Amino acid sequence: MGKAKKDSKDGKTTRKRKILGLAALGAAATVLFRRNRRSAKPEGVWRDLGEPRA
Amino acid sequence: MKAAVIGTESQKGRRVARDLQEAGLETIAIDPAQSAAGFDVIVSSLEGFPEKEITSAEAAGSHGVPFVSGNSDPDSAEALIAFAESRQSSDAPVVIGCGWSPGLSGILARLAAGELDEVRRVKVSWVVSTSGPDRNRALARAMLSLSGSAVTFENGAWTRRQAGQEGEEVFFPEPIGWKAVHIARALDPLTLPGVFPAAERVVVKGGISEPLVGRLVRRIGSRVTLASRGSIERTSGAYGQVIRAAQGFGQSSHSWSGVRVDVTGTTGDATKTISLAVVDQLSNLDSIPLVVSAILAARGEIVGSGTLDSRVTPESFVPGLTQRGLRVARLVRRDS
Numbered sequence: 412m413g414k415a416k417k418d419s420k421d422g423k424t425t426r427k428r429k430i431l432g433l434a435a436l437g438a439a440a441t442v443l444f445r446r447n448r449r450s451a452k453p454e455g456v457w458r459d460l461g462e463p464r465a
Numbered sequence: 466m467k468a469a470v471i472g473t474e475s476q477k478g479r480r481v482a483r484d485l486q487e488a489g490l491e492t493i494a495i496d497p498a499q500s501a502a503g504f505d506v507i508v509s510s511l512e513g514f515p516e517k518e519i520t521s522a523e524a525a526g527s528h529g530v531p532f533v534s535g536n537s538d539p540d541s542a543e544a545l546i547a548f549a550e551s552r553q554s555s556d557a558p559v560v561i562g563c564g565w566s567p568g569l570s571g572i573l574a575r576l577a578a579g580e581l582d583e584v585r586r587v588k589v590s591w592v593v594s595t596s597g598p599d600r601n602r603a604l605a606r607a608m609l610s611l612s613g614s615a616v617t618f619e620n621g622a623w624t625r626r627q628a629g630q631e632g633e634e635v636f637f638p639e640p641i642g643w644k645a646v647h648i649a650r651a652l653d654p655l656t657l658p659g660v661f662p663a664a665e666r667v668v669v670k671g672g673i674s675e676p677l678v679g680r681l682v683r684r685i686g687s688r689v690t691l692a693s694r695g696s697i698e699r700t701s702g703a704y705g706q707v708i709r710a711a712q713g714f715g716q717s718s719h720s721w722s723g724v725r726v727d728v729t730g731t732t733g734d735a736t737k738t739i740s741l742a743v744v745d746q747l748s749n750l751d752s753i754p755l756v757v758s759a760i761l762a763a764r765g766e767i768v769g770s771g772t773l774d775s776r777v778t779p780e781s782f783v784p785g786l787t788q789r790g791l792r793v794a795r796l797v798r799r800d801s
Binding site for chain 1: 636638639642741742792793794795796797798799
């Protein structure tokens with residue numbers, strides 16, 4: 412319980428794999444966060460040039 | 466006034482006929498080979514089938530009757546442009562590209578260009594929603610436009626690009642908001658450089674509101690052409706089925722479609738970009754510009770043949786759109 416996952420043969424902790432996994436997760440989260448932040452921010456305000464729909 | 470409509474077997478054709486009737490024109494559905502005698506305008510709502518349109522336009526011309534077409538099928542574009550150019554000396558106008566893109570897109574570009582001394586770049590972006598009542602037509606349009614080889618106008622020359630590539634996010638009026646658009650096959654890059662002689666770049670990008678369907682269309686479209694030649698309505702069998710199945714997932718909360726035009730040019734020493742857009746249901750975007758074109762042609766207010774944006778002024782065209790509920794919006798940027 413609570414121990415990191417080990418390779419089946421030599422029993423060493425797969426720290427490298429864990430670090431790479433965490434880095435990949437972090438990168439994906441950053442991309443999603445940036446995309447959402449930009450998407451949430453309007454480029455400007457659209458002003459109607461015409462008359463409203465009758 | 467009396468109008469004849471071709472292509473009333475489609476939803477778009479029936480809608481155009483109904484709108485023309487409501488506008489006070491006596492409207493009759495005819496076959497492309499039927500005589501145009503006695504009409505004030507022939508209106509084609511066909512998508513694809515350029516040979517049928519040419520037959521009908523020739524018949525209309527022989528009776529001195531104007532012919533307007535809302536055909537937006539990129540495969541038909543070159544044949545229709547060549548035909549319209551060949552009719553430039555004719556008394557009866559042949560006006561092509563009377564849809565929303567091409568058509569409304571070029572009108573918006575001209576409207577924006579009115580504030581500039583010289584136009585350098587035009588970017589047309591459109592997005593369709595595959596949710597809601599127009600989903601099949603929206604999907605057909607996207608599949609046809611986002612696969613195959615697209616013509617773009619870059620550095621003053623025409624070049625070919627793979628459609629569905631070079632994605633970017635574009636901000637449309639609410640409720641659409643930011644959407645991903647990619648290079649699309651379209652008529653505007655072929656014709657707008659003629660309207661703006663100083664333009665260095667004319668590009669059309671299109672997209673689908675629903676990201677999952679959009680990704681699938683582009684992924685498959687990069688390998689195969691997704692529509693059979695000659696008809697936007699006939700989307701290809703097995704691939705079409707797969708994409709239609711994906712429509713069930715990730716539906717939008719709205720079913721709005723829209724077109725945005727960014728025109729960059731010079732005014733004095735400054736460079737300025739003006740962005741205009743129209744957002745509405747696809748059925749309105751498809752039919753209203755064609756209806757307005759038909760009414761202007763029937764009244765004799767269109768002279769000469771060519772694309773809609775080269776034959777009418779925004780001042781004569783936009784009021785007709787507004788009257789029918791298509792509203793043009795202008796982007797006021799945060800930094801301006």
